[in-house]
Amino acid sequence: MTKAFMPPLSRRALLAGGGAVIVSFALTRHGLAQDAAPAKTKLPGDLSKAPMLDSWIGIDAQGGITVFTGKAELGQGIKTALLQCAAEELKVAPDTITLVTADTARTPNEGYTAGSHSMQDSGVAIRCAAAQVRAIMMTLAAAKLGVSEPDLTARDGAISTKNGRSARYAELVSGEALHVAAQPMSPLTPPKELKVIGEEMPRVDIPGKLTGKPMYVQDLRPDGMLHARVLRPSNYGARLAYFSTDAVRAMPGVVDIVRDGSFIAVVAQGEFQAINAVNVLAQNAHWSDGPQLPEQRTIHETLMALPSQDSTILDKGDAAQSGVKRLKATYTRPYQAHASIGPSCAVALWQDDRLTVWTHSQGVYPLRDSIAKMLALPPEQIHCIHAEGSGCYGHNAADDVAGDAALIAKAMPGKPIRVQWMREDEHGWEPFGPAMQTQVEAAVDTEGKLIAWQFEVWSNTHSMRPGGPGNLLAGQYLAQPFQPDAPKPIPQPEGGGDRNAIPIYAIPNARVVSHFTPDMPIRVSALRALGAYHNIFTTESFMDEMADAAGADPVAFRLAHLQDPRARDVVTRAAKEFGWNDKEKAPAGWGRGFAFARYKNLAAYCAVALDLHVDRSSGIISLGRVVAAVDSGQAVNPDGIRNQIEGAIVQSASWTTVEEVTFDRERITSRDWSSYPILRFPALPQSVAVHVIDRPEQPFLGTGEAGQGPAAAAIANAFARATGTRMRQLPLSPPRVRSAVAI
């Protein structure tokens, strides 16, 4: 049994074992905390969801500090940033804290780790809780030491007086000292005194990942574990018509075949045995046809023709006026895949009427509820524990594979079951980022200022997360199948398909309409940045088109319509660091581009300037220098922010210049890295530099998705400068570029 593997905790074990004391403490307190009536005043961050301090922070009799977060590490470095928040306010060294992440038996229910919310939700909650815990320690210490609070200082897990007397937290905390409701106000450390927040603390998870420690759900290996592989249907909606298992059962290592309706899986001793067995099973299984898929070539027409629920999300003045120049354009984006490097994986064990699932889901609580409904079990009998997977960038197959593992484990009591999807399953069955279409019209006046803006966006839903059991892939194929939940739009101000559809620019007359199309011919869900990727691509491409119409420099044109000083600072900083000069002629084949957005119009600000070369004959876009500026409010870990934005830029460059899910009338045909290529090393930008504007007085702003849209639009804008041709259909892949500009 490896170290990362924690046996399922029975209530008795919780209360008996010494090592589990802290767990039982947090668990029982947490259970109570959930029951407590929500405080009247809105508490900061997710303290509002779990208002008891001991839901977040525990201190045991040895002085060991445990911090609980309902958020999960997805490779975004959240563990490190949360530790920094806690350490700062508790006045302890970060490495003395044990951090427990998303676990339905131990941590608060913070929903999904998504939407660049973790710092705003959990970071704020933990920081405030830590500050309040420190205040409680101060009060207790003042009583114990007989000194008044202002004469005390907290340092290294102890409270000391000026003359050197001190009390350690472990001595101060007793009984239910931390089982108190959080207060709306927290005695936060003033910006000038910060020692840990704002530091480039190295990520705590990196050394283990680089040296082969069992860091991932894929690395879990409980004793007696068996390997399972699921045979997915031949295409969406296909049903198992007939099959024979004789050949499979005769294969070495095969333990069993688990089947429920059209859900069928092989279980084997060895992993390669399971893979071989599922290949043979595939040869012996026959499927009915599923529904036809739409024609890929005309997918956007098809989607636009679907019934839609329309809402006007912005309407001011007369957006139809024509000004001196009015332009109109249509932009599209294809289906794009999360395409995680490590296929989704889960380990599950059904034992003593309890199901334990180790999962890299972004939401252990919602997953638990889905699995509970699928298996008709009460949620309390299911324990979902987050263990890292490879980066997911939204709702990939993490939940689906957890559902698979749960079904198989339920059928094989006492056996830990590990399921990992094969590459072609991951590429073929994950819920993709939806194809989208936008149409934008705008007018400039005699001054060259935007006076009117009309924007319409058509999109499927951007969240089919669990949810009901039909949102788990396996649930749809059982003998008693579950239907997926009715797709719903994500409302403004965050928005889903219409995320960032409302322009950030000051335009006197503007109208934005969101067309939500519930029917989804291709399985879709949340992909990093949701609709913001395409809406920012559209808005920021069209800003350049309008700047050209107005004869203005693209950066100056943006500044002329930006009022928020922080937005202006980010734009100015990126332009300055890049050395933006639109007047200077770029070398033949080269072009420069600029784009900016504030993610969701609520989260981090990000501007990107870059140059690129277009080879007309091959259609290859080579990125040169990329410079970005970002304002995430108070920067907890500036290097973490840079890492996220650098990654977002490179990933967005890949989406924008290469990626497109393909399908024929029967099935998804982009099933591996040869049919769904992504950017490889030789095609990387020459350089990427990210400049962080720290705002220590400001709240944390989510950063993880802020780079996606601006990078895409900056590429399209530079492309237009390099070639004189504006491309409005994503991706700007070599074949499309060739047909656009080869001559």
Next chain:
Amino acid sequence: MTVVLNINSQRHEVDADPATPLLYVLRNDLKLNGAKFGCGLGQCGACTVLVEREPVFSCLTPIAVLEGRRVRTLEGLGTADKPGPLQAAFIKEQAAQCGYCIPGMILRAQALLEKNASPTQAQIRDHMQPNLCRCGTHMRILRAIDRAAKDMKTASATPPAPTETAR
């Protein structure tokens, strides 16, 4: 049947079908986590290990072909307390997001630096071509390889400290 493997200079007798790809043997029989399953198709490099001096896809390397040949994995390069030069450079550059691709990256880079102590940017990019990263950590990976090349050179240029030679 039993196949004898030499992994990180240790002899292992493995009882498995000789066709079994090394990746599954490393991960499941030997409990070495470094090499990762990414595609099983030789398209992504997540499973990269070294056989002799060459980077290979362990997902497509049947153990049958490894008898008498030296295999090195991430675990053979160093530990969290005593990381090897590339591991140390990756840590210094914080060259990971999810980190799933990184072991493969490190092994492939190791093969390059063993053959070419001062690769150019273009050579590094070209050499790393088979390995994919989905998080977009590439720029940091490049910086880390560059740094490791420099660190390894200064390390070999400076004579080791006396305490180390004494051992």
Next chain:
Amino acid sequence: MLARIIITLVIVLVVAFGGFYAWAWHSEIPAEQPHAASSFDPAIVAKGAKLAAVGSCVVCHSTAGSPSYAGGYPVKTPFGTIYGTNITPDPEIGIGAWSAVAFRRAMREGVDRRGRHLYPAFPYDHFTHATDSDLDAVYAYLMTRAPVRQETPPPDVVFPLNIRLFAAGWKLLFLHHGGHVADTSQTPEWNRGAYLAETFGHCGACHTPRNALGAEKRGEQYAGGTAEGWTAPALNAASPAPVAWTPEAAFNYLRHGFDRRHGHVAGPMRPVVDDLARADEGDVRAIATYIASLNGVSTADNQGKAAAAVQAAQSRELPIHKGETTGSAPPAGNDGAAIFAGACATCHHQGGRFPVSRPVELGLSSIVNGGSPRNLLQIVLDGIHPAPNERGHIMPGFSGTLTDEQIAALADYVRSHFTDKPKWDDTEATLNAIRQNKNFDKNSGKNS
């Protein structure tokens, strides 16, 4: 007497050489001011783009990672290495100062603007048959590309062939002028295909064997040749493909790089197919029609063989290793079947799950059925890789994974398991030769 004979001979030689020299001498065509791109008719430029794609000009006139048409690709011949020149309209390094006349002369006579003879690695023996209007279209296309200042390395050719006049001698023997002659018994589409294949497409440059002086053997058109260490298979009746090429299959292969009865494009043919994807679709169909006609598609005998081959390929057992986990089997290091089961079967199993990378049915592959293991070994060593940022089949190379013995064992296993053909008798020797060639390339720093 002897002296007289010698003197006469010398005189004859001098006169002959003088005559040859006079014949071989070409004057410089004056430089022209580079033409503005806008001076060309866009329709002509577009036509030129399609023809240049048929000609795969970009393949030899570019190197990996540098701009298209800026030159530098090393063309390796038995006589040395010649580098594709810069044919962007840069006036000094490229062809920016060339008139249309100079361009036509280069394509027809193999003589550059200054009057220097060009080596026949540049296939003017094919281009010479192209029409004026087509040559002018390609000219218009090239003159409207972005100029790039990038020098081309000088040719590296053995003495005395490095004297360019030898190229003139070669032409005297092997360059046959004149336009392409249509075959009136064939369809217009076939004739279009024949014209393109024989001129711009220069298919014979690789698929026709060459004589000792490097010229295509006229009597053995399309009997198969070599290219860059690969076998260019015969396209005539000697084609090794178990299922004869049909126009449809040839189109799939030439346009998309894959046909299910033949397999994936690989080796030096891959960039050709990349280019054909950019050519006119009708033109590629025409070429396919012509090429398919070369191996005599529709004979009853052929069709019967094809059906049998497909039947045989599909009924072959799934090559999953059923080895026991315990037992006393012999050491499996050179067991081709075990190697195949662990290294190849993941992709190359037939039927079953969605065939991920559309792997070829090995029993139908010309490479596995051919007379030489050369191409199979090349692919096993280096794999197949798509163009940058493009969708395309990936097969990893196994040169570091498998030892030479293992590669040879694997190749022999594939041959025996998937075909009824006799064992290759030169697998190891061929592998050695390929390895030596690659080492040579590596050591001499040549881009391969």
